[in-house]
Amino acid sequence: MNMNDIIIKKRQGGKLTKDEIDYVVSGYVAGDIPDYQVSALLMAIFFMHMDEEETSQLTEAMRYSGDTIDLSGISGIKVDKHSTGGVGDKTTLVVTPIAAACGVPIAKMSGRGLGFTGGTVDKMESIPGFRTSLEPKEFMDQVNDIGISVIGQTAHITPADKKLYALRDVTGTVDNFSLIASSIMSKKLAAGSDKILLDVKCGDGAFMENIDDAETLGGIMCDIGNRAGKTTVAAITDMSQPLGKAVGNSLEVIEAIETLKGNGPEDITELSKRLGGIMLYLGGRAKSAEDGYVIAEHAIAGGAALEKLKSFIERQGGDSNVVEDYSLFPQPTVELNLIAEESGYIEAIKAKSIGLASQHTGAGRATKDDEIDLSAGIYLHKKVADHVSKGDVLATFYGRDKAKVKAARDEAAKAFIITAEKVKKPILIKEILGL
Ligand code: URA
Numbered sequence: 513m514n515m516n517d518i519i520i521k522k523r524q525g526g527k528l529t530k531d532e533i534d535y536v537v538s539g540y541v542a543g544d545i546p547d548y549q550v551s552a553l554l555m556a557i558f559f560m561h562m563d564e565e566e567t568s569q570l571t572e573a574m575r576y577s578g579d580t581i582d583l584s585g586i587s588g589i590k591v592d593k594h595s596t597g598g599v600g601d602k603t604t605l606v607v608t609p610i611a612a613a614c615g616v617p618i619a620k621m622s623g624r625g626l627g628f629t630g631g632t633v634d635k636m637e638s639i640p641g642f643r644t645s646l647e648p649k650e651f652m653d654q655v656n657d658i659g660i661s662v663i664g665q666t667a668h669i670t671p672a673d674k675k676l677y678a679l680r681d682v683t684g685t686v687d688n689f690s691l692i693a694s695s696i697m698s699k700k701l702a703a704g705s706d707k708i709l710l711d712v713k714c715g716d717g718a719f720m721e722n723i724d725d726a727e728t729l730g731g732i733m734c735d736i737g738n739r740a741g742k743t744t745v746a747a748i749t750d751m752s753q754p755l756g757k758a759v760g761n762s763l764e765v766i767e768a769i770e771t772l773k774g775n776g777p778e779d780i781t782e783l784s785k786r787l788g789g790i791m792l793y794l795g796g797r798a799k800s801a802e803d804g805y806v807i808a809e810h811a812i813a814g815g816a817a818l819e820k821l822k823s824f825i826e827r828q829g830g831d832s833n834v835v836e837d838y839s840l841f842p843q844p845t846v847e848l849n850l851i852a853e854e855s856g857y858i859e860a861i862k863a864k865s866i867g868l869a870s871q872h873t874g875a876g877r878a879t880k881d882d883e884i885d886l887s888a889g890i891y892l893h894k895k896v897a898d899h900v901s902k903g904d905v906l907a908t909f910y911g912r913d914k915a916k917v918k919a920a921r922d923e924a925a926k927a928f929i930i931t932a933e934k935v936k937k938p939i940l941i942k943e944i945l946g947l
Pocket residue numbers: 596677686691692693695696719
């Protein structure tokens with residue numbers, strides 16, 4: 513087989529065979545095919561596309577390019593939940609204790625934040641003592657004992673994705689449906705769960721800015737999962753404004769705890785119950801997603817989900833007193849308010865601008881090796897459709913570096929659009945594919 517022939521075939525719109533795809537992925541990971549040839553192929557794929565069969569075959573080749581996790585030692589139907597990434601998205605911290613409290617085993621690998629989106633691993637690490645790196649046996653034993661464990665991604669899983677993603681990032685080939693879908697799904701399939709729930713974020717603060725693109729991506733990922741024999745459901749959900757009110761690591765964990773206490777913002781509470789309900793259905797613990805919603809609601813109201821979070825924190829070495837005493841989280845030393853300069857209704861809070869401003873308070877990293885400030889971030893006092901009066905506090909900015917926090921606040925001012933007309937709330941859950 514010859515890489516040059518494969519590039520030309522795709523450039524001319526041909527369909528790659530499984531053998532050709534396997535050749536490219538294994539040769540690239542082994543270092544036998546150079547970056548410049550893979551870059552050319554990625555650009556050919558970008559313009560000429562891959563069909564569903566090719567996309568699925570690419571995913572499988574990437575899935576098996578390194579270690580895969582065997583969760584067969586854990587009893588029960590393991591359901592994974594994955595968000596395509598957004599601003600203020602702490603849903604995993606709420607949904608996984610709900611699902612575990614209701615009997616769905618959670619054995620999950622999560623990522624760190626990069627750029628303007630956050631990551632579950634960073635958020636969990638804002639809990640003093642919490643360890644996100646466990647030995648495989650420790651991870652499995654914990655799920656068998658208490659029903660939940662969440663760890664960081666191991667270095668040896670899907671090396672093809674790591675290499676391809678880095679190359680896509682510098683060759684203008686990130687935003688192609690097949691390449692995004694295979695990147696996400698290869699990691700999900702390698703992580704070993706039986707069923708997969710995808711939360712495909714849609715809007716200004718997400719990879720997919722409009723509903724058509726989010727539906728297309730969700731559909732392709734469901735197809736890949738189902739071809740691999742794993743029931744996959746994709747919820748298309750709003751990311752036109754940040755989710756909830758807190759953006760930034762410890763702030764988001766506090767909001768997740770409040771949500772499990774029944775005091776969370778409306779959107780994160782509703783999304784957690786809906787996604788929790790779907791996970792319970794997929795995990796065989798509810799007759800339908802609607803039935804699961806009611807069970808999830810009870811797990812919050814009766815305190816079982818909060819108790820599960822506490823034992824999860826304790827078992828991973830964290831101080832579970834944080835659940836009652838928020839002063840145990842890393843504390844900011846700077847706090848600045850953004851004030852409304854006019855009265856009216858909030859028409860938009862641009863999620864991407866808020867995500868970038870949060871990153872600039874110190875809460876996020878620009879490159880994967882940057883240090884982050886776990887105390888930093890933004891708390892939104894207003895959400896889209898709320899009324900504001902001139903002089904009201906729109907948001908508070910936290911951190912430990914005054915210049916950074918002030919710059920972030922000034923930068924975020926443009927994220928808020930205020931209008932004289934009444935505004936409707938955005939639809940939170942736009943569609944659910946695969947149920
Ligand atoms: N997230 C991923 O893991 N991969 C992509 O290509 C895009 C988002």
